[in-house]
Amino acid sequence: MTRHHGIFFVAVFVLIGMLATVAWLYRTGRFSAPRPESIGEPKEPVDGAVRLYFPGADGRLHEELRALDASGGSVELTERLVASLIAGPDTEGLFAPLPASTTVGSVFLASDGTLYLDLMSTEHPVPPVSGSQREILAAYSVINSVCGNVPGVRGVALLWNGEQRTTFAGNLDTTRPLGPNRRLVSSG
């Protein structure tokens, strides 16, 4: 093994450790905003609380109300939201924004309100290239759903298989975090 590889693996190892620590801090509430209930108390799932945004063939995002366990920190809530998006809509005529093989990798909420969301897929080493409408709907389905439901999230930085990419799927700028886009949401 070359020295360079060695350094890289050490760096990755330490990074994983840091992420785990951060995740633990979140889980224990030490890192997030003060919460009403104290740690250890049984939490009641908050139902009917989330709005998911699914792409429609009309080029817009359509709201779907879901009962989703809203307990835990921002990381767990984001994981559940995105997993629900990947699983697909209940409404006929709407679409799942991401390939079914996609999973949620690491999630990290920075203090400035940027949520780093790593989407993983072994089937797609890079996000499947598509036309820009599909790309925009897919990205903002995730971004609007996360920003609209996870407290404190101002923008989402999308990563794919651990990498920050210039574009999400060929056109859309993902070198910086993207805020929600309300104009894409269907009013009807």
Next chain:
Amino acid sequence: MTARTVGARGGILRRVKRRLSLLVTALAMMAGPVPEAVRAATEKPQERVALYTTTAVLDGNGRQTPISVAMMARGPLFSIRTAVEQLGGTLRVGPLGQSHAVELDGTEFLFGPGSSAITVGQEILELPQEPVGGPLGLHVPLELLEAIYSEVGGLRFIWSPGERRLVVTRAGAESLPVTVDVVHLKGVSTLVLQFPRRPRHRVDSTFPGRAIVHILGDRITPPPTLPRLDEGYLRDIRFGAQEITLALASGAAAESYELTDPYRLVFDIFPGAAPKAAAPGLPPPPRRARIPTIVIDPGHGGSDLGAQSADGLLEKEIALRLARILRTKLQARLPMRVVLTRDEDADLPLETRAAIANQLKAELFISLHLNASFGSSAHGAETYFLSLEASDERAQLAADAANIGSNPRANPLSDLELILWDMAQSQHLARSQHLATLIQEELNEALDLHDRGVKQAPFVVLNGAAMPAVLVEFGFLSNPEEVRLLRDPAYQNELADAIARAFVRYRPAGNRPELEGGEVPE
């Protein structure tokens, strides 16, 4: 200063990456016997951290001098300062240490840390890896030294990593065959000089009524026959072993630019007003005819197929076809130079596309695409201009600052800073929206669409364009009916006609009919 602040790409993500690279550096230090300074650059930790720095021998001109080398994962980088000191030319570094310019025999090469693009006149070259700055000054890849000293200085480089020796030899001067073509169209005479490769040269326009191309280093072989020059504004053309002299019609002025693949040196000759007699020892009056330029960017290309239809119609192919049709239509309607970012099926990075338009100082930039969506019912054409993401406050600041001064030419940015400035478009949103509106109106009319308005999105290809810029999605490859239409040359013609009509209607800010040509003071 606003521009500089905004130019730092990627905001928060960048900062996170920087921290990561510092972490990697710290770990590398702790890991033990890494020779000399292991230094972190700003981004892409694996690519921009030197594995180690060392000193090699620069062996050229019968002299041997030490040169600092940074060994990167992707190959060695050499100290540009030492290279210029030893091999000739002058090196100028911008006040912020970002922009670097090497001038050699009248040719200027612009480059900087963190960008793999270098500009040579109006040409942009891509380096295989980016120059990296540090305490020992900017270090550049061998390809940059070759770009400077092979073409312009006639030098050849051989790097022996084992010996740590960079050997420089002088190549024998070649004789380059030149071909000549002249067209006279719409009040402009265009002379095209084609060479097998870019010769080291300098264009001298200091004498009224004349333009001289000095070939430096190489010799040229004139063409066996010359085109007839009985009309137009070019009166005569003469070839020497190392110069080409153009005699212009009385009062005419010439503007030159370069095209690549194959390499061409082009002169547009206009019947401009007779220049005033220059005072002895002073440069000629700063007045030059200027033809407006539109840059058309056919989306995707090469390994990037873009969207595709179920039956295999590719976005990259239709985009190129439409771009070529549009070029022909625009050139027939408006006295303008139309340049395609790619005129073949080739990979072209998104950032390079706008950079080409910036280098050509184009008036307008239009990127052509085909859409795809979920399901198969989406149809119709859409026109986009850039949206600045609210989450990137610096981009918003740039837009606010830009609204104060709307003249892009008043911006005191150098060309290099401009092409590295990834949010250049924020200064031109109002005119981009205007152009997008005209285009969408024409498309709605041509395609009988009713509910289509102009849209905004953060598209990378528009970010860096320092002029009004739009992106057109002509139709949906996910819709079988529209795929059938998009294949039809008559439909392709209609689409291109609609865009051409919009360009004819377009007026720059202040209502100056700039696209109709004319003269601008320089």
